[in-house]
Every structure is written in structure tokens, then in C-alpha cells.
Amino acid sequence: MLFSYNQFHRAAFLGVASEFTGKVNTQVDKLDDYFHQSEENKRVHRMNDSLLNLLKANFSYPDTAQKIVTDSLKLDTIITVRRYVWRDAKVVYNTVNAEQNYLQINRGSNYGIKDDMAVLSSDGAVVGVVVNVSPNFSEVMSLLHVQSSVSAAHQKTGNLGKVEWDGKDPRTVLLKGISRSVEVKVGDSVVTSRYSYNFPPNYLIGTVAQITNDPATGFYLLKVKTATNFTGIQQVFVVENLQREEQLQLSKDTEKKMEKQKNKQR
Amino acid sequence: MSDLVKNILRLILFLTVQVFVLNKIPFLHQFIVPYLYFLFILWLPFSISSFGLLVIGFLTGLLLDYFTWTPGLHTAACLLVAYARPFVISLLIPKDNEEFNYREPSPRALGWAPYTVYAFVLTLFHHTYLTLLQWLQFGSFLQFLIKIAATTAISMLLIFTTELLFPRKVKYRTNTA
Numbered sequence: 001m002l003f004s005y006n007q008f009h010r011a012a013f014l015g016v017a018s019e020f021t022g023k024v025n026t027q028v029d030k031l032d033d034y035f036h037q038s039e040e041n042k043r044v045h046r047m048n049d050s051l052l053n054l055l056k057a058n059f060s061y062p063d064t065a066q067k068i069v070t071d072s073l074k075l076d077t078i079i080t081v082r083r084y085v086w087r088d089a090k091v092v093y094n095t096v097n098a099e100q101n102y103l104q105i106n107r108g109s110n111y112g113i114k115d116d117m118a119v120l121s122s123d124g125a126v127v128g129v130v131v132n133v134s135p136n137f138s139e140v141m142s143l144l145h146v147q148s149s150v151s152a153a154h155q156k157t158g159n160l161g162k163v164e165w166d167g168k169d170p171r172t173v174l175l176k177g178i179s180r181s182v183e184v185k186v187g188d189s190v191v192t193s194r195y196s197y198n199f200p201p202n203y204l205i206g207t208v209a210q211i212t213n214d215p216a217t218g219f220y221l222l223k224v225k226t227a228t229n230f231t232g233i234q235q236v237f238v239v240e241n242l243q244r245e246e247q248l249q250l251s252k253d254t255e256k257k258m259e260k261q262k263n264k265q266r
Numbered sequence: 267m268s269d270l271v272k273n274i275l276r277l278i279l280f281l282t283v284q285v286f287v288l289n290k291i292p293f294l295h296q297f298i299v300p301y302l303y304f305l306f307i308l309w310l311p312f313s314i315s316s317f318g319l320l321v322i323g324f325l326t327g328l329l330l331d332y333f334t335w336t337p338g339l340h341t342a343a344c345l346l347v348a349y350a351r352p353f354v355i356s357l358l359i360p361k362d363n364e365e366f367n368y369r370e371p372s373p374r375a376l377g378w379a380p381y382t383v384y385a386f387v388l389t390l391f392h393h394t395y396l397t398l399l400q401w402l403q404f405g406s407f408l409q410f411l412i413k414i415a416a417t418t419a420i421s422m423l424l425i426f427t428t429e430l431l432f433p434r435k436v437k438y439r440t441n442t443a
Contacts, residue, residue, distance in 0.1 A: 017332040025333075028286050095289050095334070097299050099404055102335040139335060146404045167404060168296045231292055 018104065022137035025092040025104055033234065040234045043123045050124075084200045085240045087111065089119075092137070096144055096170040096230050102131075103140040105236060109133045113238055118198040122235040125227035126150065126205045129198055130238065138238075143205075144170045144230055151196040152205055155189040157182050163190065163205055163224065170230055172209055175222040182220075184211055190224050197244050269311055269369075277326065280306040285333040288424075297416035302424045303330055304392050307347050308385060309434075311370045316352050323348025343396040347388050354387050372434050385425050386418075393417045 052058075089111075093104040107113050119127040119140045128142040129150075141148055144165050152163040152175060161177035175190055188208045192199035210223035241247075284303035291300065307323055314322070327344030334340070355371065358380040368375035371384060394414050401410040 017335075021333050093333070096293050097289060097291070098334070098336075099400060100336070104335075170293050 018132070018134040018137045018139060022092060022104060022106065022134070026106060029090070029092040036232050036234050039229075039232055040122065043121070044235070047123050081243075083241060083243055085242060087113070087238045087240070089113075089138075089236050089238050091233050091236055094142070094230070094233055096142075099146050099167040101142040101144040101170075101230075103128065103142050103233070103236075105138050105140055105238070106136070107238065108136045108138050110135050112240070113138045114240070116198055116244070118192075118196075118200065118239040118241070120199075120203055120237045120239060121228045121233055122237070123227075124203050124237075126192060126199065126203060127228050127230075127233065127236055140236075142230060143173055143226060143228070150199065150205065151193040152190050153193040154178055154182060154184060155191045155202070160193050160195065161219075161222075170226075172223045172225055173206065175208070175224050176214070176219060178220045178222060180213060180218055180220055184208060184220060184222065186211065190222075197247055198239075198241060200239055200241070273306075273310065276309065277306055277329075281326075281329055281333070284330060289334065297413050298420060299413075299417050300420050300424055301393070301396075301417065302421065302428065304344060304347055304388070305385075305425055305428065307344060307351065308388055308425075309370055309372075310351075312355070313369070316349075319348040319351060320345060339396055339399045342399060343392045346395050347392045350388060350391055354384055358384055370434075373429055374433070381429075386422060389418050389421045389425070390414070393421065 087107065089105040089107040091103050092106050095101050103119070105113075105119070113130060113133050115130055115133065117130045119130060121127050126143060128140045128145070128148065130138050131141045132139045143150065143163065146165055146167045148163075148165055150163045151160065153160050154175075159178050159182045161175050163173050163175050165173045178184065186208050190205045190208060192201055192203045192205060194201040204227040206224040206226040208222050209225040212221045212223070213219075214221040280303045284301065288300045288302055303326065306326060307319070310319065310322065323344040324341060327338075327341030330336075330340040330344075331338055358376060371381065373381040375381075376384060397410060397414050397417065401407075401413075405413075
């Protein structure tokens with residue numbers, strides 16, 4: 001379709017639309033909030049709980065020889081490289097009934113939101129990816145979108161796969177590409193992979209609900225119960241990978257370079 | 267209230283119900299997608315010209331597309347409904363009937379059976395075209411057929427519920443209007 005495939009038309013169509021609908025949706029959402037407030041409170045409290053448990057004060061060390069090391073990526077001993085920036089946002093419109101579901105959030109390019117940023121829910125579960133921004137609002141392609149494809153991993157074994165949606169049930173998504181030699185059990189966690197350009201690693205996508213074999217390939221077809229409750233979603237985080245451009249550029253350059261070398265050898 | 271004001275209010279009401287109630291109902295089944303907003307086009311007065319209908323249909327569909335983030339699907343389907351409406355009406359209304367002087371289609375104006383046919387045919391047009399455009403991107407043929415049947419059935423149910431809950435006053439065309 002014209003708008004789906006033509007970047008210029010899509011941007012023009014969506015820019016006008018989302019500024020207008022965003023304002024209406026924000027007003028309606030204010031009312032809607034009252035019905036989901038307590039559930040949201042619980043989510044935030046759970047998140048706080050998990051963060052409090054990480055505080056250094058919770059741990060004691062048996063001897064003084066042990067040293068606490070903050071495990072983050074270092075450029076040298078002074079500069080810590082920051083990889084992800086988190087921004088808060090509020091969902092103003094959301095559907096689950098369509099085959100292509102989008103969320104609208106109340107932050108846009110004025111707030112630093114850009115395309116392809118990751119969106120996580122208030123308890124750190126995967127929601128989707130930003131696909132379009134206007135000055136004050138952005139549209140997020142939810143996991144429940146038949147074109148969505150998120151790089152994922154089986155947490156226990158670290159095997160990589162892809163999370164997609166078949167458009168059927170908004171409570172479950174599909175994890176594809178996990179080899180049948182891997183031992184998978186119902187209830188195993190599926191998390192974002194270490195190699196994703198958008199998502200920070202090890203954030204929960206869901207838990208395995210049903211295991212079937214894909215007869216066409218040597219892979220499992222795993223039904224994954226989403227960790228995010230898409231019907232009651234309110235507050236989200238938009239996560240920016242500051243090294244994304246660099247990573248993409250590098251892989252593109254590498255391809256070019258290898259292509260040149262191939263020609264050289266001939 | 268003049269027809270213009272009444273229909274503008276109706277449009278806002280139908281779109282609000284569609285966007286903030288029907289689109290947000292908790293998930294029941296993949297084939298259950300209730301649409302009701304196009305009833306607005308079905309309720310427009312007889313007096314509007316076919317070109318006027320197309321313009322109104324275009325705006326209705328476009329507004330819904332803006333909200334649901336679908337690239338022109340509803341606009342296309344609404345235009346089809348607006349285009350087909352005069353033909354369906356001319357088939358159902360007895361010609362040369364001097365006593366037929368209702369202002370807009372309603373079960374009382376047309377009678378329940380012709381009104382059902384009128385609503386059913388246009389609903390089927392709308393859903394078939396909408397589902398076809400969605401199906402071109404995604405899904406199997408069987409899914410496509412079941413989805414048309416299911417969404418049409420649900421829309422008909424919603425239309426009848428609306429007609430029974432909100433019976434419109436029968437308005438006659440007058441010389442003064």
C-alpha cells in the first residue's frame with residue numbers, strides 16, 4: 001500500500017495525523033487512567049522493589065580483600081561509555097484487536113525520540129519499537145504487529161531466535177529459530193538478545209507457554225506468553241541505544257570492505 | 267436542529283464510539299473486530315447528492331484512519347459504501363411513490379426487511395473491501411473469508427442493537443425545509 005511502502009507519503013500522512021489524534025487521545029486517556037491506576041501502581045512498586053534489591057547496601061562481604069567492581073563498559077579507566085538512555089513516556093492510545101497494532105505515546109521529536117528506539121513497559125518488559133515521530137507524539141509498533149520482529153534469546157541457554165506475531169492471540173507471540181537440540185521447558189524466560197541494535201539486553205519478553213515443532217524446519221515453534229499486558233499498558237520507557245548508528249555503520253562498512261577485498265583477489 | 271448540525275454531532279459520536287469503545291474492547295477472538303462507525307454514512311439524509319456522499323465518506327474514513335493508524339484502508343472502504351449507497355437505495359425504494367417522503371433511511375422509513383437488506387449489502391461491501399486490503403498484506407484465503415463473515419455478522423448485530431436502542435424520530439420532508 002502507498003503509505004506502508006513509501007517513506008515520504010508515510011511521514012507526511014502521519015505527521016499531520018498524529019499531532020491531531022494525539023491531542024484527542026491525551027484527553028480521553030486522562031479518563032482512562034482512573035481505571036488502570038492500581039494495576040500501574042503495582043507494576044511501578046514491583047520495579048522499585050527489583051531496583052532496591054540491587055543496592056550495594058544489601059550485600060555484605062566476608063573479607064576486606066574483596067573489591068566491588070561496577071560492571072559496565074569502559075573506554076579507559078576514567079570514562080564510562082553510556083550505551084542506553086531511558087526516557088519516560090505515557091501511552092495515550094493502544095489497540096490489541098487489529099492485526100497491525102500501534103501504540104501512541106505522548107513524547108515526540110521535541111523530547112529526543114527518534115525512529116527505531118526500543119519501548120519497554122514500566123516493569124521492564126518489551127512493548128515494541130518506535131516507527132514514527134511527530135514533534136509531540138510518537139507511534140510505536142507493538143509486539144502485536146504482524147510485521148514486528150524482535151531479536152530474542154532463550155534465557156537459560158542463551159540461544160538466539162526471533163519473536164514474531166501471527167496475528168491471532170494478543171496474549172501470545174511466537175519465538176522462532178531455536179534449534180530442536182536445545183532443551184526448552186514450559187515456563188522458561190525469553191529475553192531480548194545481546195545482539196539487538198534497538199533493545200537493551202536481558203529484558204523480559206515473556207515466558208514459554210507451549211512447545212511445538214515446526215515440521216518444515218529443524219526448529220521449535222514456541223508460543224510465548226507476553227510479559228507485558230498489552231490491554232492495560234500505561235507508562236512506558238523509551239530506550240535509546242547511543243551506539244546504534246556506530247554499530248550499523250560499522251557493519252555496513254565491513255560489508256563494503258569485504259566486497260572490495262573479494263574483487264582484489266580476482 | 268438542522269440536518270447539518272445533527273450529522274456533525276453524529277459523526278463525532280460515531281467516531282468516538284468506534285475509536286474509544288469498540289476498538290478498545292478486550293480481546294475475544296482474532297476474527298471479532300466490531301465496526302459500527304460506517305452506520306453514519308448509512309444514516310445520511312436522502313437529499314445529499316452522490317458527490318456529496320463521496321466527500322462525506324472520504325472524510326469519515328480519513329478521520330478513522332488517522333486514529334487507527336491504518337494507511338487509507340477505512341477511507342477506501344467508506345468511499346465504496348458512499349458510492350454504492352444511492353444504487354442500493356434506488357433498488358429498495360419503490361419508484362413513483364408519492365407517499366414516500368421520509369428524510370433519511372431508517373427501519374421505519376424503509377420497513378424492517380428492506381432496511382436489513384440495505385444495511386447488510388453495504389456492511390458486506392465495507393467489510394469485504396476492508397478485509398481484502400488487509401489480507402493483501404497478511405493472512406490466508408480461508409482466514410479472509412471467515413473474517414468477512416464474522417465481522418459482517420457482528421456489525422449487523424451492532425447495527426440492530428443501535429436501531430432498537432436509539433429509534434430515530436421519523437422526519438418527513440416538508441416544503442419549508
